[in-house]
Amino acid sequence: MDFNRSDLQRMLHDSAERFVNEHYSLEHRRSLRAVQDGLDTAGWETFAELGWLAILVPEELGGLSGCMADVSTLAEVLGSRCVTDPFISSGVIAPTILSGASTSQEDLLGEIVGGTARVALAHDEPNERYAYSQPRATMLAASGDGYTLSGQKMMVLDAPSATHVIVTATGPSGAALVLIPMDAAGITTDAYALYDGSRAADIHFDGTSVAAEAVLADGDAASALLSLALDRARVTALAQAVGSMEAELDICSAYLKEREQFGQPIGKFQSLQHIMAEMFVETHQARSILYYALSRLDGGYSPDECAKAVSLAALRVSQAAQLVSRQAIQLHGGYGVTDEYEVSHHYRRQFILEKTLGDMDYFTRRLSSL
Amino acid sequence: MDFHQDPAIEEFRNMVRCVIAEELPAEMAERQKAHGGTNSVVADTLAWTGKMNARGWSVPHWPVEHGGTGWSAMQNYVFMAECSSAFAPEVCWGATHMCGPVIYTFGSEELKERFLPDFREGKYYICQGFSEPSNGSDLARLRTRAERKGDKYVVNGQKIWTSCAHESEWGFFLVRTNPDVKPQAGISFLMIKMDTPGVTVRQIPMINGDAELCEVFLDNVEVPAENLIGEEGMGWTYAKFLLDHERTTSSFIFQNKREFARAQRLALRETIDGTPIAHTAQFQQRMARIEAELTALEWSVLRELANEDFKYDRTAAASTLKVAGSQLQQTISELQMDILGSKATRFYPYPQKDREDAGPLWPDDLGGRTAQALIARASTIYGGTLQVQKGIIAKLAFGL
Numbered sequence: 001m002d003f004n005r006s007d008l009q010r011m012l013h014d015s016a017e018r019f020v021n022e023h024y025s026l027e028h029r030r031s032l033r034a035v036q037d038g039l040d041t042a043g044w045e046t047f048a049e050l051g052w053l054a055i056l057v058p059e060e061l062g063g064l065s066g067c068m069a070d071v072s073t074l075a076e077v078l079g080s081r082c083v084t085d086p087f088i089s090s091g092v093i094a095p096t097i098l099s100g101a102s103t104s105q106e107d108l109l110g111e112i113v114g115g116t117a118r119v120a121l122a123h124d125e126p127n128e129r130y131a132y133s134q135p136r137a138t139m140l141a142a143s144g145d146g147y148t149l150s151g152q153k154m155m156v157l158d159a160p161s162a163t164h165v166i167v168t169a170t171g172p173s174g175a176a177l178v179l180i181p182m183d184a185a186g187i188t189t190d191a192y193a194l195y196d197g198s199r200a201a202d203i204h205f206d207g208t209s210v211a212a213e214a215v216l217a218d219g220d221a222a223s224a225l226l227s228l229a230l231d232r233a234r235v236t237a238l239a240q241a242v243g244s245m246e247a248e249l250d251i252c253s254a255y256l257k258e259r260e261q262f263g264q265p266i267g268k269f270q271s272l273q274h275i276m277a278e279m280f281v282e283t284h285q286a287r288s289i290l291y292y293a294l295s296r297l298d299g300g301y302s303p304d305e306c307a308k309a310v311s312l313a314a315l316r317v318s319q320a321a322q323l324v325s326r327q328a329i330q331l332h333g334g335y336g337v338t339d340e341y342e343v344s345h346h347y348r349r350q351f352i353l354e355k356t357l358g359d360m361d362y363f364t365r366r367l368s369s370l
Numbered sequence: 371m372d373f374h375q376d377p378a379i380e381e382f383r384n385m386v387r388c389v390i391a392e393e394l395p396a397e398m399a400e401r402q403k404a405h406g407g408t409n410s411v412v413a414d415t416l417a418w419t420g421k422m423n424a425r426g427w428s429v430p431h432w433p434v435e436h437g438g439t440g441w442s443a444m445q446n447y448v449f450m451a452e453c454s455s456a457f458a459p460e461v462c463w464g465a466t467h468m469c470g471p472v473i474y475t476f477g478s479e480e481l482k483e484r485f486l487p488d489f490r491e492g493k494y495y496i497c498q499g500f501s502e503p504s505n506g507s508d509l510a511r512l513r514t515r516a517e518r519k520g521d522k523y524v525v526n527g528q529k530i531w532t533s534c535a536h537e538s539e540w541g542f543f544l545v546r547t548n549p550d551v552k553p554q555a556g557i558s559f560l561m562i563k564m565d566t567p568g569v570t571v572r573q574i575p576m577i578n579g580d581a582e583l584c585e586v587f588l589d590n591v592e593v594p595a596e597n598l599i600g601e602e603g604m605g606w607t608y609a610k611f612l613l614d615h616e617r618t619t620s621s622f623i624f625q626n627k628r629e630f631a632r633a634q635r636l637a638l639r640e641t642i643d644g645t646p647i648a649h650t651a652q653f654q655q656r657m658a659r660i661e662a663e664l665t666a667l668e669w670s671v672l673r674e675l676a677n678e679d680f681k682y683d684r685t686a687a688a689s690t691l692k693v694a695g696s697q698l699q700q701t702i703s704e705l706q707m708d709i710l711g712s713k714a715t716r717f718y719p720y721p722q723k724d725r726e727d728a729g730p731l732w733p734d735d736l737g738g739r740t741a742q743a744l745i746a747r748a749s750t751i752y753g754g755t756l757q758v759q760k761g762i763i764a765k766l767a768f769g770l
């Protein structure tokens with residue numbers, strides 16, 4: 001075993017760190033709230049230029065054929081600055097589904113890699129905390145040469161800046177994954193922000209017409225592809241959370257040395273030293289279980305083994321993220337709950353990462369169903 | 371020991387409940403319900419105080435000669451519990467529970483006449499200017515300087531975390547009048563009108579999209595010397611009196627009970643594979659434990675109200691309520707977040723009075739929940755941080 005980064009991963013890490021530190025200042029991120037669809041256009045161009053959107057695209061389709069450990073290397077850096085650009089949707093979920101689709105999606109993958117297309121996944125539906133085991137109520141019905149799509153999707157992450165959306169539906173042969181351009185007729189969207197500044201939308205499909213080749217997968221193949229994409233997405237979110245926690249360790253330890261009360265740096269108080277030490281232990285454990293999950297996803301394990309690893313990792317990382325992000329605020333006193341200090345942004349980012357693709361209760365259930 | 375509640379208390383509760391039902395306008399209660407925080411829309415606070423004052427109930431806990439009702443501690447408790455569960459607006463704590471008691475205990479007759487009627491009527495909001503950028507937990511070393519010049523004080527310095535300063539007509543401030551004595555001895559308690567030239571207020575954007583906390587800059591602010599409360603140099607003593615005065619409120623028992631009840635309602639509505647969350651084993655266990663903690667907290671408050679003989683320093687009991695109550699606020703808001711799952715991540719513009727309708731797909735009791743959960747992180751920070759409270763317990767209960 002070798003837990004050190006490969007040369008390529010080190011290069012990826014260093015260039016990511018350089019760009020992210022320089023580009024994603026707190027002020028810049030706060031200014032993005034005023035952007036209509038939340039997308040940092042200049043930032044996204046650089047995502048494409050640096051090849052980040054090609055990592056999971058196979059070489060034969062114009063990508064880098066990278067692995068989840070590569071994705072994680074990058075995602076940790078994104079997490080360290082609470083970057084909310086739609087990397088999970090367009091850099092992880094979309095390449096996974098599109099490169100495994102039964103119809104060739106080479107052109108769209110090319111546009112994604114080039115930064116001109118962005119793809120969101122519409123999976124969750126009304127009246128559910130998360131998409132548990134129910135079949136999707138969104139229906140794909142045969143119609144002429146193609147199909148029509150009808151139903152309501154909720155909380156489609158990154159939809160406001162997306163050019164396309166992949167929709168989960170129930171079709172003539174069971175589960176189906178369908179590709180729809182966002183400007184197709186028969187779509188109504190209601191966009192909003194989440195607490196970390198990222199964007200989502202509720203999307204209504206009202207008999208939207210779907211060409212036969214826009215059905216990316218159906219039946220068991222669709223379910224398998226969706227699971228793989230979601231598990232990869234979850235691990236990417238976990239990597240971001242780990243990056244965020246590690247950044248908080250730096251921020252907080254520096255603050256404890258700098259902030260003085262009662263005539264001494266507050267880091268001299270043993271109660272705060274112990275909090276800091278506990279944050280360190282949690283973060284360490286989080287990175288360890290992240291590696292365990294990566295080893296399963298990259299190691300050719302069965303979907304069930306991957307699901308188990310991802311669920312365990314999600315439980316452990318979430319627990320760590322809660323403790324670390326809460327204590328980071330506590331250590332900052334009043335400053336911690338303002339929008340003007342980094343720790344409140346990490347708190348919100350970790351809250352969203354923990355709650356969007358399944359939460360601790362969700363993963364507990366999933367584990368017991370495996 | 372006698373654990374029986376005086377039966378007259380239940381009659382009193384019913385009477386209070388009827389009065390509140392009569393007085394509380396539905397839309398005011400709705401706003402408070404959506405907001406659900408430890409403070410309210412300022413206009414509602416003032417209007418509600420005015421309504422209660424018309425009944426003689428706006429400051430029930432004050433001595434009768436200053437407008438109190440003469441109710442027992444238990445009656446006051448019941449009154450506040452009923453107000454809270456009916457979603458009445460919060461009162462202006464700074465006026466009714468902090469500055470008011472300091473003025474009627476230590477202030478001159480002139481100051482009493484000037485301020486106490488206004489506080490009772492809810493004529494305006496007032497803010498608390500204690501904390502400074504460099505002095506939060508270590509308040510005694512505060513630096514804002516007030517120099518006596520003839521019949522005025524000239525005040526220079528900066529305050530921070532001054533809740534609602536931007537909506538306040540007056541503030542009660544701790545200022546340093548004597549830099550040459552030990553820190554606690556050089557502090558005075560001064561009333562400053564917020565529109566005095568030289569006072570600048572900046573609202574601080576917060577974690578939940580709100581901006582109720584402020585920075586207050588004081589630049590050569592001239593304050594009439596008669597605005598000094600009590601004696602010069604006694605400010606620290608008065609501040610300690612004020613913080614000790616209301617031992618049980620730091621438990622946030624009413625808010626905790628109300629928000630737990632809200633969590634129970636949300637858990638009946640949100641479902642997992644068709645089963646209400648409230649009926650799933652995971653949440654049942656978790657909610658049972660929280661309910662046990664909440665019940666313990668309520669009985670801790672009752673022990674304090676009944677003035678139990680206590681083996682330890684009483685301040686340690688007050689800190690106990692704060693330690694348990696502040697963490698319970700966080701536990702309950704985290705519970706609400708976990709019940710809502712991904713729905714909790716949606717941003718709702720703040721304050722709720724202006725919030726847009728999220729549409730039929732989104733339950734209308736959602737707005738405000740995450741905003742409150744985020745700011746609940748502050749409950750272990752304000753009014754003495756969790757670490758400082760634990761330090762107080764170690765020292766006062768055990769001499770450590």
Ligand SMILES: Cc1cc2nc3c(=O)[nH]c(=O)nc-3n(C[C@H](O)[C@H](O)[C@H](O)COP(=O)(O)OP(=O)(O)OC[C@H]3O[C@@H](n4cnc5c(N)ncnc54)[C@H](O)[C@@H]3O)c2cc1C
Binds near residue numbers: 504531
């Ligand atoms: C929502 C909110 C509302 C507020 N409203 C008001 C208001 O209206 N008026 C007002 O005057 N103030 C108000 N405050 C200020 C509040 O009282 C201070 O934030 C608090 O006293 C902590 O001070 P600080 O923020 O400077 O943190 P610091 O004192 O800098 O604390 C930073 C960290 O050091 C720790 N620490 C400090 N000293 C010790 C010690 N001796 N041992 C161990 N750990 C220690 C703290 O626990 C904390 O974790 C408010 C604060 C908040 C968050």
